[in-house]
Amino acid sequence: MNLANVMDEIAGRLSTIEGLRVFAWPVGTLTPPGAVVGYPADGQYDETYGRGADSMTIPVVIVVGRVSERASRDLLAAYVDGSGARSIKTVLETGTYTTFDTIRVQWPDFDVYTVAGTDYLSVVFDVSVFGKGSS
Amino acid sequence: MTFKHSKDTYVSIDDVDISAFTDSSEIGRKIDTSDVTTYGKASHVYSTGLMDGTGKISGTYDDSEAGPRATLTELLAAGEAVTFIRRPEGTGAGLPQDSVSVFVTSYTETNAVADMIKWSVDLQFSGDVDTTAQAG
Numbered sequence: 001m002n003l004a005n006v007m008d009e010i011a012g013r014l015s016t017i018e019g020l021r022v023f024a025w026p027v028g029t030l031t032p033p034g035a036v037v038g039y040p041a042d043g044q045y046d047e048t049y050g051r052g053a054d055s056m057t058i059p060v061v062i063v064v065g066r067v068s069e070r071a072s073r074d075l076l077a078a079y080v081d082g083s084g085a086r087s088i089k090t091v092l093e094t095g096t097y098t099t100f101d102t103i104r105v106q107w108p109d110f111d112v113y114t115v116a117g118t119d120y121l122s123v124v125f126d127v128s129v130f131g132k133g134s135s
Numbered sequence: 136m137t138f139k140h141s142k143d144t145y146v147s148i149d150d151v152d153i154s155a156f157t158d159s160s161e162i163g164r165k166i167d168t169s170d171v172t173t174y175g176k177a178s179h180v181y182s183t184g185l186m187d188g189t190g191k192i193s194g195t196y197d198d199s200e201a202g203p204r205a206t207l208t209e210l211l212a213a214g215e216a217v218t219f220i221r222r223p224e225g226t227g228a229g230l231p232q233d234s235v236s237v238f239v240t241s242y243t244e245t246n247a248v249a250d251m252i253k254w255s256v257d258l259q260f261s262g263d264v265d266t267t268a269q270a271g
Contacts, residue, residue, distance in 0.1 A: 046142040046159060047145045047156055047195065048140075048154070048156055048157055048158045048194055048195055049141070049145065049146065049154040049155065049157045049158065049160075050144075050154040050155055050196075050225075051142075051155075052154060052156060052157070053155065093219060102251065104249075105187065128164060130195075130251060133155075135179025
């Protein structure tokens with residue numbers, strides 16, 4: 001698996017969510033609501049013999065509005081939902097990919113993402129991918 | 136003498152290379168023993184008999200035509216002896232290899248909800264193990 005291609009494919013799939021600004025790499029600033037595909041938190045070469053398979057866990061950060069706004073909570077709920085047009089889990093896990101074989105989105109951590117001195121409500125999804133090691 | 140990592144291990148069964156779907160393999164060899172202790176001994180005395188052996192392979196499921204499910208369930212159903220080859224240090228001239236005729240005696244798939252689908256097989260050796268190193 002090529003890391004850049006994996007990040008591009010995840011970002012491409014996220015881009016199908018209406019109204020979500022998506023970046024395939026960590027950017028210095030963004031205007032919410034936005035999604036940032038980060039670098040792997042962990043991974044594993046040699047999941048099988050002979051360079052058969054590798055795995056990695058990619059963080060996907062979703063930033064919505066200001067922490068104190070109710071609209072932020074409602075928008076975030078749609079992204080965290082286990083189903084629906086804005087569900088990060090559903091959208092990513094129903095995608096078709098060529099750079100890896102399987103993808104699984106795990107329950108996110110809730111956080112505050114500071115952009116230009118303003119705190120925004122955010123969540124970080126751990127996205128696990130598993131694919132070919134040497135092809 | 137150097138330590139060797141398992142990541143380059145090669146396994147094939149019935150001429151199908153399943154290494155890319157395998158993350159663990161083991162072979163066990165043993166020899167029968169008979170107790171021939173007689174009166175007057177302070178300890179047991181044994182005599183050896185026939186060699187025997189078993190193997191186990193496991194890994195991650197793949198749905199391809201040469202994947203573990205397609206390959207191994209067919210061998211289990213056929214119930215025929217096939218050749219199992221294991222190269223513990225990988226493929227290369229002079230590197231060790233075990234080759235033996237085996238029966239696939241079980242195939243197991245495990246589907247844990249938070250993990251990849253896993254598989255495993257048990258092998259019963261039938262006949263001698265050929266431990267000749269790989270040819271050039």
